Amino acid sequence: SVTVSNPVEKVAYLVIFHILFVLFVWTYWKSVFTLPVQPDKKFHMSYADQERYESEERPEVQRQILAEIARKLPVYTRTGNGGIRFCDRCQLIKPDRCHHCSVCAMCVLKMDHHCPWVNNCIGFSNYKFFLLFLAYSLLYCLYIAATVFKYFIKYWTGELTNGRSKFHILFLLFVAIMFFVSLMFLFGYHCWLVSRNRSTLEAFSAPVFQNGPDKNGFNLGFVKNLQQVFGEEKKLWLLPIASSQGDGHFFPMRMSCEARNPLLANEEQWEEDGIDEEPQDSGEASALAIERET
Numbered sequence: 001s002v003t004v005s006n007p008v009e010k011v012a013y014l015v016i017f018h019i020l021f022v023l024f025v026w027t028y029w030k031s032v033f034t035l036p037v038q039p040d041k042k043f044h045m046s047y048a049d050q051e052r053y054e055s056e057e058r059p060e061v062q063r064q065i066l067a068e069i070a071r072k073l074p075v076y077t078r079t080g081n082g083g084i085r086f087c088d089r090c091q092l093i094k095p096d097r098c099h100h101c102s103v104c105a106m107c108v109l110k111m112d113h114h115c116p117w118v119n120n121c122i123g124f125s126n127y128k129f130f131l132l133f134l135a136y137s138l139l140y141c142l143y144i145a146a147t148v149f150k151y152f153i154k155y156w157t158g159e160l161t162n163g164r165s166k167f168h169i170l171f172l173l174f175v176a177i178m179f180f181v182s183l184m185f186l187f188g189y190h191c192w193l194v195s196r197n198r199s200t201l202e203a204f205s206a207p208v209f210q211n212g213p214d215k216n217g218f219n220l221g222f223v224k225n226l227q228q229v230f231g232e233e234k235k236l237w238l239l240p241i242a243s244s245q246g247d248g249h250f251f252p253m254r255m256s257c258e259a260r261n262p263l264l265a266n267e268e269q270w271e272e273d274g275i276d277e278e279p280q281d282s283g284e285a286s287a288l289a290i291e292r293e294t
Contacts, residue, residue, distance in 0.1 A: 013147060020136060020139055021140065023132075023240075024133070024136045024137055024140045027129055027132040027136050028133050030126065030129035030133075031126055032118045032119060034120070034125050034126035034129060035125065036101070036104060036106070036109070036111075036120070036121040036123045036124075036126070037108070037109045037123065037124055037248055038107055038108070039090075039092055039093075039094070039095050039107055039249065042073065043073060043249075044090075045069065045091045045093075049069055053066070063083050063084065066084035066093065067084055069084075070093045073093055074096075074250040075094070076096055076209065077208055078209070079208065080213075082208075087100050089105075090107045094107060095248070095250070096207070096249075096250065097109070097202070097207070097218070097251060098110065098111065099201055101121045108123040108124075109123055109124040110123050110127070110248050110251070111123045111199065111201060112127055112130075112201065113200045115130070123248075125248070128230060128240070128243065130190075131187075131229065132239075132240050134186060134187040135187060137179070137183050138183045138184060141176045141183065142176075142180055144176040145173055145177050148169055148172050148173045148176065149173060151169050152173050155170075194225060194226060194229055195222055195225055196215075196216065196219055196225065197219045197225040198215065198218070202215065202218075209253070211255075214254075214255070216254060217254055218252070218253060219254050220252055220254060224252075228251070229244055231245055232245070
C-alpha cells in the first residue's frame with residue numbers, strides 16, 4: 001500500500017485537498033443551480049402591442065412598431081439588417097447581449113452558451129461561477145497530478161512494487177492530466193474572452209451597432225472588463241458570490257457613437273461621418289457620461 005508517513009505532510013495534503021475540493025463543489029453547485037436571468041417585464045410586449053404587431057403584414061411597418069416600443073428602452077444593438085432585436089417566441093425586445101436559448105426555451109441576459117456539462121445556460125447570472133468552476137477544477141486536477149506523480153516515479157523506478165496500488169496511481173495520474181489539459185484550453189479561452197469583454201456568441205458573431213458590426217464594441221480595457229464579471233470588490237473575486245456589475249440589461253460601450261440610442265438615428269444626423277473610438281478629451285468624456293445618464 002501507499003501511505004504518507006510524515007504527519008506534517010499528511011496535514012498539508014489533507015488541508016489543501018479539502019480546500020480545493022470545497023471550492024470545486026461550491027462553484028459547480030452555483031453553476032448548475034443558479035437560474036439564468038430573463039429580461040425585465042418592461043422589455044416584454046404588451047397585449048395591445050402584440051396584437052398590433054401580429055396583425056400588421058408589412059415588414060417595414062412592423063419594424064416601425066418595434067422601434068416605437070423600444071424607443072424608451074436602453075437598447076443600442078441591432079440585427080444584421082439594422083432592425084430592433086426582437087424575440088418572437090418570448091415576445092420581447094431583446095436587451096443588448098441577450099439571446100434566446102432554444103434548450104432553456106427563454107431569452108437569457110448576456111447569454112454566453114448553453115453548457116451540457118452543468119446542464120444550464122451560462123449567462124449574466126452565473127458566468128462568474130462558471131469561470132471559477134473552471135479555475136478550481138483546473139487547480140484540483142493539477143494538485144492531484146502533482147501529489148500522485150511522486151509515487152508514479154517510485155513505481156516506475158521499482159522502489160514500490162504493490163501491483164494494485166500501481167494501477168490506481170497510474171489511472172489517477174492519467175485522468176488528472178487528461179482533464180487538466182482539456183480544462184486548460186477551455187479556461188484559457190474564457191480568460192481571453194473576459195479580457196476582451198466578449199461572450200462566446202459574440203466571439204463567433206460580432207454585435208451590431210449603429211455604425212455596423214464591432215467585435216470590440218463592449219471592450220472597456222482589461223481592468224474594467226475584469227470588473228464587469230467579477231465586480232470591484234476584490235475580496236469577492238475568488239468566491240462564488242454574485243458580484244458582477246450591473247443588472248444584465250445594459251452594458252457600457254467603447255465608442256461614443258454607440259452610446260447614442262440607435263432609434264434616434266432617423267431623427268438626428270451626425271455632422272461628421274467618422275467618430276473616434278474613444279473620447280479625445282475630458283470634455284467629450286464628460287458629455288458622453290451625461291448622455292448615458294439621461
